[in-house]
Amino acid sequence: MQIVIPLFDRFTMLDAIGPYQVLNTLPDTEVRWLGAEAGPVQDESHTAALVADGVWEDVPHPEIVVVPGGYGSRALMTDERALGWLREAHEHSRYTTSVCTGSLWLAAAGILDGLEATSHWIELETLAQYGATPTSQRVAEQGKVITAAGVSSGIDMALRLVELLHGPEAAQATQLAIEYDPQPPFDAGSPDKAPAEIVEVVRAVMASQQEALRT
Amino acid sequence: MQIVIPLFDRFTMLDAIGPYQVLNTLPDTEVRWLGAEAGPVQDESHTAALVADGVWEDVPHPEIVVVPGGYGSRALMTDERALGWLREAHEHSRYTTSVCTGSLWLAAAGILDGLEATSHWIELETLAQYGATPTSQRVAEQGKVITAAGVSSGIDMALRLVELLHGPEAAQATQLAIEYDPQPPFDAGSPDKAPAEIVEVVRAVMASQQEALRT
Secondary structure, rough: OEEEEEEEOOOOOOHHHHHHHHEEEEEEOOOEEEEEEEEEEEOOOOOOOOEOOOHHHHHOOOEEEEEEEOOOOOHHOHHHHHHHHHHHHHHHHHEEEOOOOHHHHHHHOOOOOOOEEEHHHHHHHHHHHOOOOEEOOOEEEEEEEEEEEEOOOOHHHHHHHHHHHHHHHHHHHHHOOOOOOOOOOOOOOOOOOOOOOHHHHHHHHHHHHHHHOOO | OOOEEEEOEEOOOOHHHHHHHOOOOOOEEEEEEEEEEOEEEOOOOOEEEEEEEEEHOOOOOOEEEEEEOOOOOOOOOOOHHHHHHHHHHHHHEEEEEEEOHHHHHHHOOOOOOOOOOOOOOHHHHHHHHOOOOOOOOOEEEEEEEEEEEEHHHHHHHHHHHHHHHHHHHHHHHHHOOOOOOOOOOOOOOOOOOOHHHHHHHHHHHHHHHHHHHHH
């Protein structure tokens, strides 16, 4: 089974690595890292780089697509090459999935039309502009299209994918192998749970970072 | 503030990227990816590679060290160069931290002598052979030495580190930015919680993988 994680300039590392660490344990599975170009692909802050071993078009029909997010996903929303590859991949895929703002790329490709979908909480409303119905579920499952919320949610999404592909025992074994027994020191991981003033700070910081990249 | 994440052949991606995604949001912080050699460093299964932008010795005295684990950490336990760099870094660090079997490297360097420490659950007993007191806490804090349990625990550890460095509001803001509101589909993330037969399967698979790499 081929799993493609398509990379692009300014993707978010954990969006890609969370699901990777889960899915790479599956038997008879090959994960491919593909980029707009082959070679190192810089993450959101240009502080870390993952190596793409080929370009998106090298695998037109993967069984599973896992699209990470990051500020860079905005540029893909009007990139005909990126939209074309994703549409073609989705047409033949067993599962088309995204983490965080990776769902904006799916939305712009028309893949989320009429579906419930999620994204980073700060971008949920953007999904509605592209014909999706935003939901604040952590993992939104609509047939073969599965979208996950912000950054860290890809781990939860991928465990659900393992359950769908190989059953609950396989998912539990994977969870145990990566010792995923989360104990965050605070209960502030969603805008419903975090103090209102912290939500506003994060909203402002993220908006200014995105603006800085745009200009 | 300089944070070094030392890479090595056959490290575990999520061990490194979990803390990175948390710590890279801090103000006035530079994360450095350093390897035994500069260039792409292959992960545990040689399926993914992160780029090291220099060698360990380029930064002898980082404020914070975050040591990832992976099957490759075994080789570092008898590597005088690796042990020497880590001892020197620890002597001057503000915090010396590890995720998963990264603690074996710390233990072999003598950094865990007489301290409570943790690791991936499958390697806890190994710590005792190197003078540490194993604990199954997810994050074990002993002054400036902080060790975390298996793979995914580095996210929890790093959030605690943000709290220590910048206070609880900063940690909550970071948690919200990465939407860390974990909702694993099962409660099987530790050997105490997973069904006994699944613990045995994972133990057998991991032992055979390690054996395969050894021979």
